[in-house]
Amino acid sequence: MIHSVLSGDLPRSRILSIVLLGILVCLALAPFLFPGVRTVDTAARICVFIVLVASYDLLLGYGGIVSFAHTMFFGIGAYGVALASTHMGRGFDAIAVGAVSGAMIAALLALVIGLFSLRVRAIFFAMITLAVASAVAVLVSQLSGLTGGEDGLTFKTPRALGPAFKFGKETFDGTLFGVKLNGKLLAYYFVFVGTLVLFLFMLRVVNSPFGRVLQAIRENDFRAESIGYRVVKYRVAATCLSAAIAALAGSLYAVWLRYVGPDTTLSMEIMIDILLMVVIGGMGTMYGAILGATLFVLAQNYLQTLMGAASGLVEGIPILPELLSADRWLLWLGVLFILSVYFFPTGIVGRLRNQG
Template sequence: MVHLAVILVLMAYPAIYTALKNSPVGTEAMTLLPQVETMIPVFYFGLFAMSFDFISGYTGYLSFGHAAFYGTGAYFVILTANDKVPFLPANTPFMISLVVAGLLAVVLALAIGSVSFRLTGVYFAMITLGFAQVLYVFVSGWDYVGPNPHDGILVNGPAGLNIGVPGIDSLNLAIGALTGDTVSLGFVHLDQTGVSYYMVGLVVLVCYFAMQRIIHSPFGKVMIAIRENEERAIAVGYNTFHYKLGAFAISAFFAAIAGGLLAGYQRTVSPDGTFNFLVAGDALLASIIGGFGTLAGPLYGQLFDESVREFLSKEAQGVGLLPYLRDHLGAGVMGTTIYNGLTVQGAIETFLNGHADLYVGALFVLFVLFVPNGLLGTLRDRLGGPVAKTLPEHVRRYLR
């Protein structure tokens, strides 16, 4: 019920955003709501954050090197599109390269995990970070990917990368900020952004339900047992090393899928945007804001993070707080002196212009101090259980 409601809202969001944009409160709506273009990165990076939460939130092992799998997926997809993967034929469909990228990340995770899971706590986090940094340095200097490997690589050719059923053209739609397909069905018209929104969202939705099913399986119950008390799980007969390694491999698969979606949509990747340890830090930020060990929470955390950044960023293309104040405060107000020669306009430029990261950092500290379980985790605590199970009952009680 709750999942269906969330899916319906997300499906309707482009239409809702457009309707509000053209309404009398359009300016205010555009200031507060994230753009549809912003939601696409929220989807694929939210999937990466969920894959991070899958291993870190449900086993208690923080994978600070998770960007290794994100970057693997992104680079593999573009190298495949550029016919630089020797074991795949030319013009391999995007969906096949996406799955193969996930399987390659599984192999990499098994190799890294077989060493890393011999350690625990901060030592595990640091050794995974070390592996990721080795890959970061390697890719940054790997001439095979392009003439300037540190600057990243592009997809050769103008064609978009398709999401759908490989081999059936009518069931494929190209994604991409500039190269995606457009769709017209009766009164419904989707531009390139709209097509990318729904296609990327569809893949993320399938991946989410797959991870959720695993978590609610006996395998997932053992993952949670490891998080709660690994020694007890060992005592009752579970080989926790194998379960941790399996969970790590599964999370790597979905992290690579997220990286592949990034590459498919942006058609360009760089070591700093994929393999850098700060990418895993952003996933940790989204998980803490949304709720550690909730799976869906990191997606909401990423949405919250991106919304705040867009609201406070000077690069918000006329839809953030700064452009709104510039447009709606008159010249007289903007020129008013507040203190010691500092005008209203000067104060806006000083305290708002480009300081989104500062305020996001402050919000992060407040979350850690006052909302340690995150948005979804706190809601679960208030409702007394998982939102999908308990919220409908609370609604029925309220309606009686």
């Protein structure tokens, strides 16, 4: 059963299996295991970034294609839901229309970019995607009448996904294990289930004949071309699929935040974060997206707090309080990244799989 659900791609490491199972349980039960606004928000962000990072790994790790436009596709999906909800009202139909429209526009844009630039060297494609992503980010910031400009868009989600919605009063007195049964809980599970479905779909794709051809092209595109595979066709298809899934991740993020802005979906900082998560987790492994996104989002949210506590514990010791100051959390995040690349050159998943 598990072998079938995972498309035959098992973790192949006892330690990795335990870690992945632990993350799955923690995310599935996050509102009950870690009650609190900040912790549940962190879990939701981990879910969204698992999909986003996995979709980018489909492009980079499996296809060997370097793109700097992934946040653009992410933003298109998010703005699709925001605009649909703004103009159609707070309903699940608006979310569906926005998500599908965003995914289709992202795939179409990826198709145009791919057809024009994937026939030449990979670096040219990377530069084209960077230019287009930058242009779209500027355009979104300037079209304030449509996109809200730098301020972004705040919109209403269906009442069932809002904190004011209550359920289970008759049976559970409005709570379950001390957790309020409201729309915010439903919104979290909306994101979690969406993440699970999209991740399992991508796992199926990379373990299909299409995914194996992609890996063959990544290893040696000339040999793949010589035995009859149309390299450009497969690369363009992978780019479109990756863009569409990134847009759906953006849709989930928009539903959770009920807000969309250039800084939350289109910034180059997010693109760099995605690259770091892929490298940390391990390129060419869908499971790497889970580990990379989990570790990175946790570090982003809690490293500063931990460093502040550590700085207080070493007061009176020369230099250490300054080095461990909460203001230097980005420095230590960079150090952790360098150490992870040094000790795990094939990513955490690659290292754990080699150990068995």
